[in-house]
Amino acid sequence: MKPLVGTVIIGIGNEFRRDDGAGWAVVALLRDRAARRPLPSGTVLAQCDADPGRLIGLWENTGLAVVVDACFPPSAHPGRTHRWCTASDGAPRRTAPAKHSTHGFGLTEAQRLADSLGRGPDRLVVYAVEGADRSLGTGLTPAVACAVPRLARRIAAEVERHHERTVCGLRAE
Numbered sequence: 176m177k178p179l180v181g182t183v184i185i186g187i188g189n190e191f192r193r194d195d196g197a198g199w200a201v202v203a204l205l206r207d208r209a210a211r212r213p214l215p216s217g218t219v220l221a222q223c224d225a226d227p228g229r230l231i232g233l234w235e236n237t238g239l240a241v242v243v244d245a246c247f248p249p250s251a252h253p254g255r256t257h258r259w260c261t262a263s264d265g266a267p268r269r270t271a272p273a274k275h276s277t278h279g280f281g282l283t284e285a286q287r288l289a290d291s292l293g294r295g296p297d298r299l300v301v302y303a304v305e306g307a308d309r310s311l312g313t314g315l316t317p318a319v320a321c322a323v324p325r326l327a328r329r330i331a332a333e334v335e336r337h338h339e340r341t342v343c344g345l346r347a348e
Contacts, residue, residue, distance in 0.1 A: 181217035182334050183237050183296075187225045187244040187282075194253070194306030194319045198222070198243040201302075204327040214331060215338035227285040231294050239337050240296035241330055242282060245319070246303040253307035254318035256326055260300040261286075300333065302326060 186202030188195045199222045206220050214220075221233050225244070234240035246257070282301055289295035304326065307316045315323065 181219065181237050182215065182239040182241070182337065183219045183221060183234050184241045184330060184334065185230065185233050185243070186220075186222045187230075187242060188222075189224065191311060191313060193308040193310055193312050194247075194304075194315055195245045195309045196313070197245040197304040197306060197315060197319050197323060200315060200320075200323045201243045201304075201327050201330065204323060205331060208327065208331065214334055218334055218338075225282075225285075227288060230282075230285045231289045231292070234289070234296040234299070235294040237296045238341060239298050239300070239334070241300045241302065241334065243302045243304070243326065243330065244282070245306040245309070247306050247309055251305045251307060253305055253316055254322035255305045256322055256329075257303045257305075258300065259303075261298060298337075302330065 184202060184205060186198030186200070188198040190196035190199050202220050202222050205214070208214075209218075209220070219233075223229050223233060230242075234242075286295060286299055304319055304322055306319055314320075
């Protein structure tokens with residue numbers, strides 16, 4: 176197995192399904208930011224449609240994988256964000272499979288498959304943005320569009336903290 180290095184930030188979604196494009200919008204904003212203020216060396220920005228094989232290929236052998244996606248819970252508060260990460264034993268905190276996702280095969284299942292194949296990231300952090308509209312069309316609803324810049328800043332800061340810890344020889348939390 177190759178050593179775990181670098182960071183990948185993966186925006187999941189579909190820009191033609193309104194708020195389901197939130198993950199892609201965060202990655203696009205981070206790309207714009209990186210042109211002015213680069214993210215730490217070894218950081219890759221990617222967009223994905225949530226296909227498990229593509230997700231695994233993107234995060235394989237990384238020290239940190241940050242995944243950003245929209246979610247659509249029954250009582251949504253559009254624009255509210257959630258963060259979860261792998262537990263101390265490496266397993267994801269349990270959620271119902273694809274319960275609030277627009278994807279049939281959820282992140283939990285993709286991570287379990289990757290881990291069983293020895294192709295998971297060292298650390299996985301998932302950010303979910305509650306959406307209001309996943310109908311056909313482009314453009315985020317106002318509440319979700321307002322959440323995207325804040326979330327991009329939060330992710331950039333987390334990646335920078337992770338990089339500082341690993342460069343200084345400390346294990347990331």
